[in-house]
Amino acid sequence: MKERLVQLEVLRYNPDTDTTAHFQRYEVSCPEEGVVLDALNKIKETIDPTLNYRWSCHMAVCGSCGMMINGEPKLSCHAFLREYDGVIRVEPLAHFPVERDLVTAPDDFIEKLKRVKPYLIPKAPKPISEGEYLQTPAQLKKYHRFTLCINCMLCYAACPEYGLTPKFIGPAAISLAHRYNLDSRDGGRDARQEVIASKEGVWECTFVGACSEVCPVHVDPASALQQVKIASSIDWIKEHLLPGGGK
Amino acid sequence: MAKSNKPIIWFPFAAGGTVIAFFIPVIVLLTFLAALGHVPTGLSYDSMRAFAGSGLGKLLIFGVIALSLWSSAHRLRCTCYDFGVRADKLVANVLYLAAGAGIIATAVYLLRI
């Protein structure tokens, strides 16, 4: 295998001793077809065992190795070294508190994810003896794209509105709420709307579109959020302008 | 947490964005031609007067100006926030009131024709 010398500039932060972060330069030899995560692993194994970062699957499925690579939110297991020239700058995901080096605290996202009730809420309880909830392929396809989210939080790191207004529920959580709202088996939309059609919900989105550009699994959160805006506007018109609240 | 009343602002914004996309480029082109000294016959006093004198003409002119004004005002509000102006309430009030004044003025002028 052909090797290549890779230079990385990695953001370091030790919460026990540092008050600010600084960049540290590393130089390692990596296979040419490798990814940034390979380079980080090589550094940790051969140069600096104190370097901290999260990763698990190394195949763009688990969503745990998100980082800023040359300013772009990326899964480091999916950032191919051959696509970069010169020094590669690696930083923790933007907009999240840095716990140590490249490790960020995802608590805010997890809390928001819970708030949008990302699970099926059946319209009416149904005993198992009555059989499964059936769904046609068309009904599945309607929301399928939005099921692909791996909770990697790259969209939050890309979204300037989340950076400027941290209360914003944000792209992935609202897209996931939309995924369940679109599901023919679900009856939980009213409960979710209370969260995602609130001031901190979809209305903080100004359709920058960055979330969709960085999503590694092409969920297209920007699309979901615009659809939620239109649906929420139609709700509002029904509730306020039609007799009987549109019920 | 309660549902927001933002649709009152956003729905006309979205409608206005569509109106701007479809109508404003060609309208700018027409007045641009006039600015260059080639006034299109449709922009002469008599044609404009006849167009704005009809009910349909009034409605079209009012719809385009009112929705485009509102849409621009709302987007400008968001832009101010994006540029770091944090007095969002003040910015919103000023811009929406200005758009409202423009919309009312347009209605008054059209009714005089």
Add this chain to the structure above:
Amino acid sequence: MSKPLIREVPPTSWYFRHPRYLRYMAREITSLFIGAYCVFLVFAMHSLAAGPSSYEAFLLTLRSPASIAFHVLALVAALYHAATWFNATQKAMPIQLGEEFVPGNLISGAHYLAWAVLSIAILFLAGVF
């Protein structure tokens, strides 16, 4: 207990961090020129309502260099707005026919086509051709 590091977003200069943010800001700034142009249209309606001499005077003021420069800016802004808006339609209003979604470019393309037809029709009705 160790303290996590909060890296603040610079509120007045964040859009320099990535070209996609600059493109977004360019789209948002079109509203300044389009808004100004709408105000100009309100004044146009004012002079139209005020009678022929006032309207003729309005047409004459249009010919100043400042007005020509303003029109160039407004035209660029309006075209950029239109392009970004039509490109966005496929995101905001996807259409599912049977099982499959209609290709997004078809939705945006239909908007561009309708736009071209409408614009040519308006130019024709205004006597440009």
